[in-house]
Amino acid sequence: MTTLPAVSARRRFTDRFMRSLTLVLTLVAIVPLVLIIYYLIKEGLGAWSVDFFTTDPTGRFLGNPGGIKSAILGTIVMVALASVIAIPIGIGVALYLVEFGKQGPFAKVVRYFVDVMTGVPSVVFGLFIYIVLVVSQIGGTFAAWKGSVALALLMLPIVVRSSEVVLNLVPDSLREGALALGAPRWRVIFRVVIPSALAGLVTGSLLAVARAAGETAPLLFTAAFVLGTQFDLSQRMNSLPLQIFNDVGQAQDRLVQRAWGAALTLVVLVLILSLVARLVQRRSRLA
């Protein structure tokens, strides 16, 4: 009969201790996440009603405070414009880095700046646009398009980084195969590289969109705050984060409750985007 040396008591204890420790740390991390979702639903769901989604905030101190229609639409409009700016440019930069710049000195500098931009606090983008576009009074003062530009700046490094990772996953053998058929570089990129990486490009872009949708600081002093729904990009435009920001500061419970309702709306919007991103990724051929 074979006998193996017995596991020492000390080692058994260490094993059990480490397991328990990681479990406790995981629970500690989960607690705030669960609490956030709990409070969002508890406080926010009560604010939801048909009127909540179909009327603008009235701004009255007494009487009906109104809903958040202008904030929802404003967020969608400004984030859409920011995406139209940031996603093509971001994917373009990533294509340059992966397909042309490679490990060259210029590409390395660009990569470094993109990394730095990823870490810049969002309020700095807001401040930058405030100084460059608002204070200088280019096309008036506060405007929705300026908010979009600030959001686009925030999204750009995220799109570049995520796209670069995905494009790097496209095997070189595919590029070589296409080049060896006598395809010009640009056609290789558009017909082989981008289709192969498409799912990942969409996912990365959607995550950047989700991130931008929840940002307050870039909009605070660029698109500013307004009550009514309007689609004129050269005017102030409401947004969900700013609606929340304003309502939470009010001394009325029903306004604070509206803030919770708006917060829940924002989370649901972002959740939908993340789910779409997941679904697209599941269909990816490169995963």
Next chain:
Amino acid sequence: MNPEDVTSPPSAPGGAAPDPVTPKAETRRLEVGGARDEAAPIVQGHAVTLRGLNAYYGDTHAVRDVDLDYAANRVTAMIGPSGCGKSTLVRCINRMHEEIPGARATGEVNLDDLDLYSDGVDVVSVRRAVGMVFQKPNPFPTMSIYDNVAAGIRLSGTRGVNIKERVETSLQGAGLWEEVKDRLGQPGIGLSGGQQQRLCIARTIAVEPEVILMDEPASALDPISTLKIEELILELKRRYTIVLVTHNMQQAARVADTTAFMLNGELVEHASTEKIFSNPDDERTEQYVTGKFG
């Protein structure tokens, strides 16, 4: 790789492995060769000549001053140990070598009388004239079987081609048509490895090149798929000039008309396959083909 897996054992009698040097194996090779001789060219191919070809990766001198003639409608095998520069040399012929950062080549690669490295020669048109099949099958994962074959025509921007017809003839040419004709719309990566490689060959011949380079086309495949590829090579040489890089000396013996042996970036010897495997001029060639190193 273990030399015994790839190379023939020394020509000592009683060797169990098939050996192209022993008479028995020689007979088998000639049987294939017999079929070969009937296969007269259907399309006159084009010759490729290398003159003073040097290739570098940064400071590494990978191909040293090679002169080599590839005859039209012939299969030329490139053999030699790993890292001897045979793949690099072949990648110089369709100018894929220069796609690698820091890589460059000097010298002449002539397709008939045109130097592919001379000024005014467009690298894209070089690759349309000189097709390439890679070691690992690389069908485009987002495309169907049909689109993979059509990709060559579409990617190279060739106009005035009946794509449907060309896809069919190319798949027939690659010996794949019967296996896939009912599922052309399915993804190319759904095929087996051997079928994928024949799909890549179909994609290559769909562009109607003049020369086909094959960089160890069967090394990732099972023996039956390998046999199919080899039969295909013998068929393809009726239309094309073929350069075959291989680690498998029996494969060289089976399909190549002439064989070139490279070592440390230099061309040691280029002669008829029979001569290389039975009575080479250079001692190093003899040592390599008899399995003394490699």
